[in-house]
Amino acid sequence: MTATATSFRTLDNLDCAGKRVLLRADLNVPVREGAITDLTRIQRLAPTIRELAEKGARVIVVSHFDRPKGKRVPEMSLAPVRTALADVLGQPVHWADDCIGPDAEKAVASLKDGEVLVLENTRYHAGEEKNDPELARALAALADLYVNDAFSAAHRAHASTEGVARHLPAHAGRLMQAELEALTLALENPERPVAAVVGGAKISTKLDLIGNILAKVDVLIIGGAMANTFLAAKGVAVGRSLQEADMHDTARAIMAQAEARGCEILLPVDAVVAREFKAGADSETVGIDAVPADTMILDAGPLTVAHLTAKLASVRTLVWNGPLGAFEIAPFDVGTNSLARAVADLTTQGKLRSVAGGGDTVSALRHAGVVDQFSYVSTAGGAFLEWLEGKTLPGIQALAALGGVALPT
Numbered sequence: 001m002t003a004t005a006t007s008f009r010t011l012d013n014l015d016c017a018g019k020r021v022l023l024r025a026d027l028n029v030p031v032r033e034g035a036i037t038d039l040t041r042i043q044r045l046a047p048t049i050r051e052l053a054e055k056g057a058r059v060i061v062v063s064h065f066d067r068p069k070g071k072r073v074p075e076m077s078l079a080p081v082r083t084a085l086a087d088v089l090g091q092p093v094h095w096a097d098d099c100i101g102p103d104a105e106k107a108v109a110s111l112k113d114g115e116v117l118v119l120e121n122t123r124y125h126a127g128e129e130k131n132d133p134e135l136a137r138a139l140a141a142l143a144d145l146y147v148n149d150a151f152s153a154a155h156r157a158h159a160s161t162e163g164v165a166r167h168l169p170a171h172a173g174r175l176m177q178a179e180l181e182a183l184t185l186a187l188e189n190p191e192r193p194v195a196a197v198v199g200g201a202k203i204s205t206k207l208d209l210i211g212n213i214l215a216k217v218d219v220l221i222i223g224g225a226m227a228n229t230f231l232a233a234k235g236v237a238v239g240r241s242l243q244e245a246d247m248h249d250t251a252r253a254i255m256a257q258a259e260a261r262g263c264e265i266l267l268p269v270d271a272v273v274a275r276e277f278k279a280g281a282d283s284e285t286v287g288i289d290a291v292p293a294d295t296m297i298l299d300a301g302p303l304t305v306a307h308l309t310a311k312l313a314s315v316r317t318l319v320w321n322g323p324l325g326a327f328e329i330a331p332f333d334v335g336t337n338s339l340a341r342a343v344a345d346l347t348t349q350g351k352l353r354s355v356a357g358g359g360d361t362v363s364a365l366r367h368a369g370v371v372d373q374f375s376y377v378s379t380a381g382g383a384f385l386e387w388l389e390g391k392t393l394p395g396i397q398a399l400a401a402l403g404g405v406a407l408p409t
């Protein structure tokens with residue numbers, strides 16, 4: 001079974017009044033010095049909780065946080081996230097100090113219809129990452145129904161994402177549903193022509209991804225240091241740029257495969273180069289065949305952005321993963337910002353469906369100020385990548401249900 005042929009039960013027509021619903025969320029939000037730096041995952045989860053609570057469910061939220069590796073690491077407690085969730089929901093959220101056992105059972109037993117409870121980090125138990133059947137059974141015993149809203153953790157076959165779904169009627173939450181619908185429309189059944197932007201540092205980490213999407217897209221835009229490897233493989237001198245010298249054969253094979261499949265690969269035609277990689281470093285823009293030997297390519301140049309923007313004007317669907325340059329450091333964010341802006345404009349004008357995801361990508365788009373103007377920005381990092389690689393995600397497979405609601409085809 002592939003991820004794409006699957007259908008799911010959603011929350012439509014779910015009778016959950018008075019029922020205990022175990023809601024697998026992804027509360028693994030970014031935290032710096034004890035403070036949550038980005039509430040996106042909590043905000044995107046909130047509608048599912050509200051819908052369940054309004055229908056009279058007793059909502060038991062369960063999630064991992066960070067990687068405590070089976071131990072109670074106090075800095076990895078979900079307690080601060082529970083407070084943030086209560087703020088976002090605008091309603092009190094109960095708490096249990098453990099995700100199974102007497103604390104959890106007591107907290108669940110005292111929940112009333114429409115109330116919300118957060119259980120402590122599932123990864124405090126070693127059984128979570130091992131997908132231990134005992135832990136899965138213990139989690140399932142807390143509830144009558146299971147709702148998975150954690151697309152961003154669906155690439156993990158863990159007790160709370162996979163094992164538990166074997167024991168309870170399983171449904172996709174609204175965020176899970178939105179992620180699956182957006183990805184299906186972007187890559188499985190897109191309006192054509194369809195293009196992908198694949199950026200980032202290394203080809204070696206994105207080989208499976210490129211291999212899978214080559215067969216699905218009409219145009220493949222390669223950006224970031226990864227593009228340097230392709231350019232060097234074509235004999236372009238890239239100076240001191242980051243590149244993978246041992247991947248030249250692979251890059252040439254990818255280009256040959258793309259040509260055979262009628263997929264057009266677009267590489268930078270100009271570049272912003274510098275002698276130092278630091279904020280505000282002296283930089284210059286050069287044609288791609290004129291990169292000085294003592295410089296590094298740190299961003300795509302304006303001609304490249306213009307060329308890509310013109311190309312995207314004739315494309316209907318775009319999947320974006322990875323930045324075009326070293327966007328964390330000005331002025332090397334200009335290429336990514338400008339192309340992101342162009343995609344946002346085409347999207348706003350109704351000419352393009354744009355779907356983006358994967359760790360760095362979301363920060364790059366946030367930096368460019370366009371997150372709200374893309375058709376869909378995934379909350380997922382690794383799970384988004386694995387989907388682009390064509391893998392079946394265990395958390396999704398566990399939700400598959402005959403008679404469920406099929407994804408758009």
Ligand code: 3PG
Nearest residue numbers: 026028066152153381382
């Ligand atoms: C994520 O943030 O990517 C998900 O929550 C999964 O976390 P993990 O990579 O620690 O499994």
Ligand code: MG
Nearest residue numbers: 359381382383
């Ligand atoms: Mg991760």
